[in-house]
Amino acid sequence: MTTLCVAGGTGQVGREVVRQGLEAGHTVSVLSRHVPTPGSEKHHDGATYFAGDVTTGDGLAAAVAGADVVIDCLEGRLGKAQKQFAGGGARLLSAARQAGVRKAVALSIINCDQSNYSFYVSKADKERIYARADIETVVVRATQFHSLVEMVFRAGAKARLIPAFKGVRFQSISPTDAAAALLEAALEAPSPERHRVRTIGGPEVLAMKDMAESWKAITGARGRVVEVPLPGAMGAYLRAGLNLVPEQRYGAETFVSWLEKRRETL
Numbered sequence: 001m002t003t004l005c006v007a008g009g010t011g012q013v014g015r016e017v018v019r020q021g022l023e024a025g026h027t028v029s030v031l032s033r034h035v036p037t038p039g040s041e042k043h044h045d046g047a048t049y050f051a052g053d054v055t056t057g058d059g060l061a062a063a064v065a066g067a068d069v070v071i072d073c074l075e076g077r078l079g080k081a082q083k084q085f086a087g088g089g090a091r092l093l094s095a096a097r098q099a100g101v102r103k104a105v106a107l108s109i110i111n112c113d114q115s116n117y118s119f120y121v122s123k124a125d126k127e128r129i130y131a132r133a134d135i136e137t138v139v140v141r142a143t144q145f146h147s148l149v150e151m152v153f154r155a156g157a158k159a160r161l162i163p164a165f166k167g168v169r170f171q172s173i174s175p176t177d178a179a180a181a182l183l184e185a186a187l188e189a190p191s192p193e194r195h196r197v198r199t200i201g202g203p204e205v206l207a208m209k210d211m212a213e214s215w216k217a218i219t220g221a222r223g224r225v226v227e228v229p230l231p232g233a234m235g236a237y238l239r240a241g242l243n244l245v246p247e248q249r250y251g252a253e254t255f256v257s258w259l260e261k262r263r264e265t266l
Contacts, residue, residue, distance in 0.1 A: 177251025
């Protein structure tokens with residue numbers, strides 16, 4: 001069995017990595033800013049939790065000690081966290097190298113290096129850190145999560161208008177499937193190619209308007225589905241189809257099956 005350290009192991013993908021890793025019989029430690037309370041949805045019995053901060057380096061050495069592989073599921077969506085996202089990746093990799101970790105796997109976003117949207121820019125900057133690492137690395141680029149699209153619909157429904165961006169399709173993927181891909185990359189045999197990038201997409205490519213209609217039907221939300229333009233860098237990225245990889249479909253949990261599973265909590 002393999003000893004895994006999951007950085008960001010309390011987030012939506014990270015905690016799935018922890019769950020799946022434990023179920024497969026691996027030893028799992030978790031690095032997060034705060035140690036979750038036993039019994040909470042972010043805590044898995046059997047994992048060892050460490051409080052740490054990649055922006056300062058505090059707690060990293062203890063979390064990665066004894067690990068064979070580090071799986072980086074950290075996020076940095078806003079403000080200081082986003083500005084220090086790539087630097088945090090460098091500190092995590094440095095701690096891993098000093099601890100004798102043989103491989104690091106990072107979660108990223110499909111074609112993030114082809115967008116000037118600030119969050120995606122930070123992801124691309126971190127990818128470049130991983131490409132220069134002193135240990136073997138794999139970057140797993142995933143399409144957008146089902147939850148991102150659902151969040152857009154839910155926010156609009158508060159005003160009884162469910163937005164669907166014009167000219168946009170999604171190939172969204174579930175956190176469960178993304179976690180499985182990260183574990184696969186973590187557990188595969190060493191490669192002569194020291195730094196690799198793998199891209200995965202969800203099982204279906206769907207027009208956002210169709211996804212909105214499905215969301216409305218399953219959740220029972222009231223409101224009208226309205227096609228609207230999405231300006232700016234994100235709009236340009238989506239309309240260009242840079243969020244799609246139909247030739248690299250992964251997993252089986254479709255947007256509708258994910259919604260059905262979560263119906264009571266939506």
